[in-house]
Amino acid sequence: MASLSARVRGAALLAALVVTAPVSALVCGVARVVLPERPRNEPPRARTVLVTTAHMTKSLFLARKFHQAGHRVVAVSIPRHRWGPLRFSRAARAFHLVTDPAEDPRGYVRDLIAVIRAEGVDTVVPVIDEPGRAQPTSDAAPLLAEHCAVLANDPATHHLLNDKASFAELVRAAGLPHLETRRITDVRQLREVDFTGREFVLKPPEWTCMATDHRVVVMADPAAAPPDLAIGRDRPWVLQRRAAGREYCAHTTCHDGRITAYTCSESSALQLNYHHVEVPAIWLWARDFVAAHRLSGQVSFDFIVGDDDVPYAIECNPRTHSAVVAFHDSPELAAAYLDPVPGEVVRPRPGSPPVHWLGAELGRLPVVLRRRALRPWLHDLLRGKDAVFDWRDPVPFLVAHHVQLPVLLLRALAEGKRWQRVNWATGKLV
Structure with a gap:
C-alpha cells in the first residue's frame, strides 16, 4: 500500500496540474490556431x-x-x-x-x-x-x-548487450578498456575476489522498474554484502570494480557496425538534462565497440572517465536513450535512421541549447530557493529548451502534463501504489 506521504505528494502534484492546466491550454491553444504546421522536407523516398x-x-x-x-x-x-x-x-x-x-x-x-x-x-x-x-x-x-x-539488433546480441556481465565480456573481446566484472550466483563467490585497496559495486545484471530489488551496493569488503540480498543461480548479481571519475552517457544509432548518429552528455542526477559534449575518447570507444560487434539499431552506454581520460563503460542499454533529444537542432537525424549517408555521422549542432523538462525543473525550485540559486536556475531555464514543447506542435505538451500524468497519479492513488518520483522523460511514476 502507498504510504501517507506518497498519497499527499500525489494529491499535491495532481492539484498543481489542475490549477496550471488553464494556462497551458491557453498557450497551446493559441499556438495551435495561430502557427501552421512546420514545413516538411521531401525525402528521396518517403517511408x-x-x-x-x-x-x-x-x-x-x-x-x-x-x-x-x-x-x-x-x-x-x-x-x-x-x-x-x-x-x-x-x-x-x-x-x-x-x-x-x-x-x-x-x-x-x-x-x-x-x-x-x-x-x-x-x-x-x-x-x-x-x-x-x-x-x-x-x-x-x-x-x-x-x-x-x-x-x-538480433535477439541474441540484444540480450548480451543488456546483461551487464555479458556486456563486460563483449567489451573485453573488443580489446577496449574494461573494469573487472564477474557474475555472482552464490554469496560465497565474493570471498574469491581480491578487495585489497579496491572497491566494488554489486548490482543486478539488468535494470527494470518492475524488479523487486535493484539496489546498488558499494563494497570494500566481501563481508559487506547485505544479509537480505537474495543471490542464487536464478537470481544472479554482477560484481564490478568501482571506477572514480566523471560520468557520461552516450546514444548511438547504428547500421551494420557503423555509427550514423551520436551524442554524448554529462550524466545528471535524474538524467533529465542533456547537452552534447565532445569527449574524443568516448567517441573512439563507441565507434570501435560498434564496429567490433557489427551492431545495428539504437545502443546507449554509460561511462566513467577518470583523471587519466580513459573511458570505462559500466553498462549498455540497447535501446533509445532520452539523450536523443539533444538532436533537436539536427534535421539530418531522420536520414541517420532511415537513409544514412556513407561515412557521415550526425551529431547535435555546435552551440545547440541544452534540453530539460519543465516539470522536472519546477520540481527543483524549492531546493533552488533554499540554496539561493534562483538567478543561475533562471538563466539555465531560459537559455535551454523544453524537451516536449514545440510551438508548431503544442498539444503533446498539454497532454503530457495535464492528461497523461494526472491519469497515472489517479491510478496510483486508486490502487494504493508507492512511487518515489515522476520520470518526466518516460512519462511514468517510478
Missing part, C-alpha cells in the same frame, strides 16, 4: 515508419523528426499508456493499441504485424522504455523483418 511507443518523450521526438523529414509516422501503444502525447501530435498520422509485450509477447507480435500490414509500414523503429519490454520487442524483430525493415 511509413512505425514507432513502437507513444508515452515517452523520445518516441515523440523521433516521430517529429521523421515527420518533418517528409515521412509518414504510425504510432502504437499498450493500453496502459493510451494517453501518451505522441498520439495527439501532428507527427502521428495513425495510432493503434497493441498487446503489452511484457504480458503476452506472441500477442504483441501478432498485433504489430497486423498494424504493419494495415498501414503499409516500411520501417519499424523500436522505442522502448525498459528491459521488460525491450527483450520481447527484440525477439519479435526477426518475425517483423519478414514484412518490413527493422532497425534493431
Whole structure:
C-alpha cells in the first residue's frame, strides 16, 4: 500500500496540474490556431515508419523528426499508456493499441504485424522504455523483418548487450578498456575476489522498474554484502570494480557496425538534462565497440572517465536513450535512421541549447530557493529548451502534463501504489 506521504505528494502534484492546466491550454491553444504546421522536407523516398511507443518523450521526438523529414509516422501503444502525447501530435498520422509485450509477447507480435500490414509500414523503429519490454520487442524483430525493415539488433546480441556481465565480456573481446566484472550466483563467490585497496559495486545484471530489488551496493569488503540480498543461480548479481571519475552517457544509432548518429552528455542526477559534449575518447570507444560487434539499431552506454581520460563503460542499454533529444537542432537525424549517408555521422549542432523538462525543473525550485540559486536556475531555464514543447506542435505538451500524468497519479492513488518520483522523460511514476 502507498504510504501517507506518497498519497499527499500525489494529491499535491495532481492539484498543481489542475490549477496550471488553464494556462497551458491557453498557450497551446493559441499556438495551435495561430502557427501552421512546420514545413516538411521531401525525402528521396518517403517511408511509413512505425514507432513502437507513444508515452515517452523520445518516441515523440523521433516521430517529429521523421515527420518533418517528409515521412509518414504510425504510432502504437499498450493500453496502459493510451494517453501518451505522441498520439495527439501532428507527427502521428495513425495510432493503434497493441498487446503489452511484457504480458503476452506472441500477442504483441501478432498485433504489430497486423498494424504493419494495415498501414503499409516500411520501417519499424523500436522505442522502448525498459528491459521488460525491450527483450520481447527484440525477439519479435526477426518475425517483423519478414514484412518490413527493422532497425534493431538480433535477439541474441540484444540480450548480451543488456546483461551487464555479458556486456563486460563483449567489451573485453573488443580489446577496449574494461573494469573487472564477474557474475555472482552464490554469496560465497565474493570471498574469491581480491578487495585489497579496491572497491566494488554489486548490482543486478539488468535494470527494470518492475524488479523487486535493484539496489546498488558499494563494497570494500566481501563481508559487506547485505544479509537480505537474495543471490542464487536464478537470481544472479554482477560484481564490478568501482571506477572514480566523471560520468557520461552516450546514444548511438547504428547500421551494420557503423555509427550514423551520436551524442554524448554529462550524466545528471535524474538524467533529465542533456547537452552534447565532445569527449574524443568516448567517441573512439563507441565507434570501435560498434564496429567490433557489427551492431545495428539504437545502443546507449554509460561511462566513467577518470583523471587519466580513459573511458570505462559500466553498462549498455540497447535501446533509445532520452539523450536523443539533444538532436533537436539536427534535421539530418531522420536520414541517420532511415537513409544514412556513407561515412557521415550526425551529431547535435555546435552551440545547440541544452534540453530539460519543465516539470522536472519546477520540481527543483524549492531546493533552488533554499540554496539561493534562483538567478543561475533562471538563466539555465531560459537559455535551454523544453524537451516536449514545440510551438508548431503544442498539444503533446498539454497532454503530457495535464492528461497523461494526472491519469497515472489517479491510478496510483486508486490502487494504493508507492512511487518515489515522476520520470518526466518516460512519462511514468517510478
